[in-house]
Amino acid sequence: MGEMRMIEAVRAAITEEMERDERVLVMGEDVGRKGGVFGATDGLYARFGESRVLDTPLAESGIVGIAIGAALNGLIPIAEIQFADFIHPAFDQIVSEAARTRYRTNGDYSVPIVIRAPFGGGVHGGLYHSQSIEAFYAHVPGLKVVVPSTPSDAHGLLKAAIRDPDPVLFLEHKKVYRLVTEEVPDGDHLLAIGPAAVRREGTKLSCFAWGLMTHYCLQAAQELESEGVSVEVVDLRTLAPLDRDTILESVRRTGKAMVVHEDNLTGGFGAEVAATIAHHAFDSLDGPVVRVAAPDVPGMPFNTPQEDFFMPSPDKIAEAMRQLAAY
Amino acid sequence: MSPRTAPSKNRAVQARRSVLLADGTIAHGARPRMEEEFLLEALRWMMKSRLYDQKVIALQRQGLFGVYSPGIGQEACIIGSAMAVDPVRDWMVPQYRELMATVHHGLPLEVITAQYLGKIGPARIPEGVKVLPTQVSIAAQLPQATGLAWGLRLRRQDSVVITYVGDGGSSEGDFHEGLNLAGVTRAPIVFFLSNNQWAISTSRKVQTATRNFALRAAGYGFEGVEVDGNDVMAVYDVTCEAVERARSGGGPSLIAAETYRMSFHNTTDNPSRYQDQKDYDEARSRDPIERVQKYLAGLGLWDAKREAQWTEEIREENERAMKMATEAPAPRPEDVFANVYEEPPPRVIRQRADLVDGQGG
Numbered sequence: 001m002g003e004m005r006m007i008e009a010v011r012a013a014i015t016e017e018m019e020r021d022e023r024v025l026v027m028g029e030d031v032g033r034k035g036g037v038f039g040a041t042d043g044l045y046a047r048f049g050e051s052r053v054l055d056t057p058l059a060e061s062g063i064v065g066i067a068i069g070a071a072l073n074g075l076i077p078i079a080e081i082q083f084a085d086f087i088h089p090a091f092d093q094i095v096s097e098a099a100r101t102r103y104r105t106n107g108d109y110s111v112p113i114v115i116r117a118p119f120g121g122g123v124h125g126g127l128y129h130s131q132s133i134e135a136f137y138a139h140v141p142g143l144k145v146v147v148p149s150t151p152s153d154a155h156g157l158l159k160a161a162i163r164d165p166d167p168v169l170f171l172e173h174k175k176v177y178r179l180v181t182e183e184v185p186d187g188d189h190l191l192a193i194g195p196a197a198v199r200r201e202g203t204k205l206s207c208f209a210w211g212l213m214t215h216y217c218l219q220a221a222q223e224l225e226s227e228g229v230s231v232e233v234v235d236l237r238t239l240a241p242l243d244r245d246t247i248l249e250s251v252r253r254t255g256k257a258m259v260v261h262e263d264n265l266t267g268g269f270g271a272e273v274a275a276t277i278a279h280h281a282f283d284s285l286d287g288p289v290v291r292v293a294a295p296d297v298p299g300m301p302f303n304t305p306q307e308d309f310f311m312p313s314p315d316k317i318a319e320a321m322r323q324l325a326a327y
Numbered sequence: 328m329s330p331r332t333a334p335s336k337n338r339a340v341q342a343r344r345s346v347l348l349a350d351g352t353i354a355h356g357a358r359p360r361m362e363e364e365f366l367l368e369a370l371r372w373m374m375k376s377r378l379y380d381q382k383v384i385a386l387q388r389q390g391l392f393g394v395y396s397p398g399i400g401q402e403a404c405i406i407g408s409a410m411a412v413d414p415v416r417d418w419m420v421p422q423y424r425e426l427m428a429t430v431h432h433g434l435p436l437e438v439i440t441a442q443y444l445g446k447i448g449p450a451r452i453p454e455g456v457k458v459l460p461t462q463v464s465i466a467a468q469l470p471q472a473t474g475l476a477w478g479l480r481l482r483r484q485d486s487v488v489i490t491y492v493g494d495g496g497s498s499e500g501d502f503h504e505g506l507n508l509a510g511v512t513r514a515p516i517v518f519f520l521s522n523n524q525w526a527i528s529t530s531r532k533v534q535t536a537t538r539n540f541a542l543r544a545a546g547y548g549f550e551g552v553e554v555d556g557n558d559v560m561a562v563y564d565v566t567c568e569a570v571e572r573a574r575s576g577g578g579p580s581l582i583a584a585e586t587y588r589m590s591f592h593n594t595t596d597n598p599s600r601y602q603d604q605k606d607y608d609e610a611r612s613r614d615p616i617e618r619v620q621k622y623l624a625g626l627g628l629w630d631a632k633r634e635a636q637w638t639e640e641i642r643e644e645n646e647r648a649m650k651m652a653t654e655a656p657a658p659r660p661e662d663v664f665a666n667v668y669e670e671p672p673p674r675v676i677r678q679r680a681d682l683v684d685g686q687g688g
């Protein structure tokens with residue numbers, strides 16, 4: 001299909017699925033005529049019309065609730081939450097409703113919706129346009145949480161998410177939207193939801209990340225290579241379900257593990273990865289399982305010195321890698 | 328039965344209020360409260376708001392200011408409403424487009440400018456200024472404003488709350504919960520809804536099937552008033568009435584001000600993708616500032632010379648505030664740990680110490 005950035009890959013995936021199956025529809029704030037604030041749905045309104053590309057009232061709980069209701073009778077809504085920071089009013093509909101409907105009805109009903117939300121910081125978005133929210137949702141059984149970090153993955157995973165019989169929260173990092181360009185495969189390109197991807201093989205330590213942090217870890221690993229330290233970088237891609245086998249296999253080879261995320265340290269998803277490693281690869285560990293994450297403060301500051309301090313960066317990650325490698 | 332538990336009558340919504348027409352003449356039969364001196368003051372504030380917005384947009388285009396949502400076209404709402412409340416005793420709970428209303432209410436312009444520049448210390452709201460912080464999470468301020476007003480009543484304080492929301496914000500669940508609770512508690516509050524016809528690119532028609540936002544008040548058992556939101560005299564009048572109602576125990580009001588967002592949603596938005604040029608041009612012909620200038624010119628109180636002089640003076644005032652904010656020191660990285668809790672817990676102390684030792688996050 002040619003070279004694409006992640007934003008274009010997302011748009012292509014939605015377009016293809018809408019063409020393939022007329023039950024698929026798009027809804028959210030400003031997704032219609034404006035094509036979304038990031039342009040993810042640009043052109044879809046003109047192409048598919050207002051019955052399939054719906055500009056909704058400004059109401060996140062309503063957006064998810066309506067998507068659930070439409071799905072219960074066979075439609076396949078892709079609901080966009082304009083910024084992940086504004087998903088919180090929909091928490092109840094996602095956590096208590098979408099995620100639990102199959103269980104609560106003993107399998108009589110299911111909610112095959114996709115909730116897309118741009119997330120993440122480093123974009124001068126301040127407290128309300130930078131949040132990482134994956135930990136809240138990865139905690140919830142019944143939900144799948146996908147966080148692609150490359151255009152091709154975004155394409156294949158989003159198509160799979162749309163066809164998935166269960167609710168999927170699909171988190172797209174705002175800074176990754178236009179960060180890298182790559183070839184996206186033609187045809188019915190579907191990527192399984194679940195498996196992690198080893199982005200870079202290494203022998204000295206294993207580094208686990210998702211979203212923007214995958215790219216920062218790769219940069220840091222590159223730097224470490226020039227210092228003679230071989231770092232493996234694993235892009236988890238999906239937090240729920242979590243690819244435990246790939247994580248453990250990597251740590252068993254390298255003996256050292258690090259998790260990097262942009263969310264606050266305490267209770268972030270890195271804790272789950274670290275606990276999994278500590279329990280199941282304990283005998284292989286040659287050092288502590290290290291987390292590099294944002295400090296435990298309530299929000300990403302807007303000003304540059306503080307935003308830089310809040311965000312894990314390639315430099316900070318490289319420094320943590322050095323220390324762990326030397327342990 | 329006490330007035331709190333008495334079932335409230337659903338009063339009919341008043342017809343759209345209008346005092347100063349777009350052509351600068353007074354509507355037939357209207358008896359405005361604003362006298363000329365006061366109207367001049369309102370004009371000065373409206374011009375200040377617009378000139379500030381224009382300056383910020385220019386700075387943003389040069390990379391010297393962050394993303395910004397101007398109030399251009401909505402100055403009559405912003406100023407007419409603010410002039411109807413008392414900065415000494417009343418509270419203001421903004422969304423984000425009412426910047427100059429908060430300044431009128433006592434928040435120094437350099438303080439709110441510093442906030443936009445991310446200067447933490449200089450952005451602190453001074454002691455005694457009864458303004459809550461800019462709200463980004465749409466409509467989340469509404470239940471809080473109701474709680475604030477309810478608390479004022481419980482503590483028998485002679486104060487009211489004015490809070491702002493947009494046409495878009497009226498669709499959030501918090502709008503319903505905030506207004507409903509205000510009706511039930513008969514809280515002394517004025518909900519000021521600026522219907523600028525847009526929520527980013529989403530038309531006002533998408534937000535509600537009612538023909539008039541003021542109608543929504545009936546469902547909550549209190550007064551709804553529709554007003555020409557480009558008419559500062561009418562906005563002032565209806566807000567004064569709502570404030571008096573709240574202060575005298577008459578409960579909440581919803582003011583639906585019909586206006587138009589005469590610029591973009593914010594500096595990243597391009598309305599030509601979704602806005603009909605005709606609508607914009609039509610709105611321009613109803614400019615809230617020009618009509619006041621026309622009216623005052625008719626009274627011999629306004630001319631090109633005075634306009635030039637005021638423009639110059641206001642620009643200077645605005646620039647002084649910008650300079651103060653720009654020159655204020657940038658925060659130190661370790662200040663991210665301030666104000667997480669009153670008493671920092673061990674993990675915050677530890678993480679801060681790690682930073683000071685140079686180890687970072």
Ligand SMILES: Cc1ncc(C[n+]2csc(CCOP(=O)(O)OP(=O)(O)O)c2C)c(N)n1
Nearest residue numbers: 086424463464465493494495496525526527
């Ligand atoms: C809870 C929430 N959802 C979405 C957004 C993104 N957003 C910011 S402004 C806006 C439109 C607001 O429209 P309106 O309430 O009419 O206010 P206006 O911008 O017109 O003043 C949206 C959707 C947000 N800030 N908060």
Ligand SMILES: [Mg+2]
Nearest residue numbers: 493494525526
């Ligand atoms: Mg609006």
